[in-house]
Amino acid sequence: MLKNINPLLSPDLLHALRSMGHRQDLAIVDANFPCDPKSRVIRLDGISATDALSAVLSVMPLEVEEPATAWRMIADSKPDKILPIFEEFTSIVGQNAPGTALTAIEPSEFKDRASNSYAVVITGERRLYGGVIVRKGVIPPDA
Template identity: 45%
Template sequence: MLRNIHPMLGPDLLHALRSLGHGDELVISDANFPSHSLGPRVVRLDGIDAVAAADAILAHLPLDTFVEAAAFRMEVVGDPDAVTPIAEEFAEVVRRRAGDFPIRSLERFAFYERARTASLIVATGETRHYGNLILKTGVL
């Protein structure tokens, strides 16, 4: 048994998170995201929403303070200035768990391209549209 580990983080995800290094990126994806076809390792959190997954992960994962942006969300197609309710929830979790990090938006296909180079994708059961977040790992 381990202390102070978020109970949502099982052994596969803990191992994957522990394997990340400074500057590595991970994607927290919704149920519609093409997680398995993009290439990076995928750990599934079926039945868990993306905001809860982000909260559990950010309880332990530091964000990168050496870059201009360490968190990214997918833009709404046709309305790049829109901020969805789930994007607002992601921003609150990031602020509470990691600090004052803005979440930058990326056009849908730019988000997919960046996700291709991620070290890890955490595929959740999130059913809300645009429930996708990229996080860049920092240092302890």
């Protein structure tokens, strides 16, 4: 057992998060997401994508030196369509990195980014477009 670690962070996920380098991406996707077997796949069946994102960001800093460091898919070819899950992702990202926006990208670009991510976390999320990609930042030295 570990203290102060969200219990949703499995040993495999903790290993991946610790192994990731600065500016590498992590994809958290829904249960229906097609995942290329060449990707490092971590399963969190039965866990929502929003709970997985909260758990991940409880230990992983987001990149803040780039204009875009968190992405979600465009729903139904309408960039301005905001689904409830997008609002939840935005809130979680904002709580962990104030001022960081969630960038909407085409589903094909999202899938390409996910396949090139350091790891893909497949959740039990059933909501459509229930995926998010986040870029790892750094923990600055004490001033």
